[in-house]
Amino acid sequence: MRFLCDVHISYKLAKFIEQCGYQAIHVNNILDKWHSKDGDIANYADLNNLIIITKDIDFRDSFFVRKSPKKLIKINLGNISNNDLIVLFETLLKKMEQLNTDVPFLLEVDRDYINYHTL
Numbered sequence: 001m002r003f004l005c006d007v008h009i010s011y012k013l014a015k016f017i018e019q020c021g022y023q024a025i026h027v028n029n030i031l032d033k034w035h036s037k038d039g040d041i042a043n044y045a046d047l048n049n050l051i052i053i054t055k056d057i058d059f060r061d062s063f064f065v066r067k068s069p070k071k072l073i074k075i076n077l078g079n080i081s082n083n084d085l086i087v088l089f090e091t092l093l094k095k096m097e098q099l100n101t102d103v104p105f106l107l108e109v110d111r112d113y114i115n116y117h118t119l
Helices: 011-019 038-047 059-063 082-096
Strands: 003-005 021-026 051-054 073-076 103-110 114-118
Touching: 003 011, 003 038, 003 103, 011 021, 011 082, 038 051, 038 059, 059 073, 082 103
Parallel strands: 003 021, 003 051, 051 073, 073 103
Antiparallel strands: 103 114
């Protein structure tokens, strides 16, 4: 699996994902960095088969309306600490290995549950 971390996702999480054996790119290292538009980020992710990790609701809306980005993890946890987010991702990455990540999907992550949507 390959991930693209949006601007409000920490480098620490990206580094953790890489330590787990996956590729993680941070939006601040591509395109127009933190000035990149959501549409450009979604297009980049779709063209490069990346799963966007974001806290931005606009990506969720775009997933349902425009069918882009094709692969999305939406974090609905507010100001969660980096360490707590990493602990959550330990479990999430294991669960994702069991999913068919070849089809468009949205994972919405809340404190008590994870919602999985496909198109």
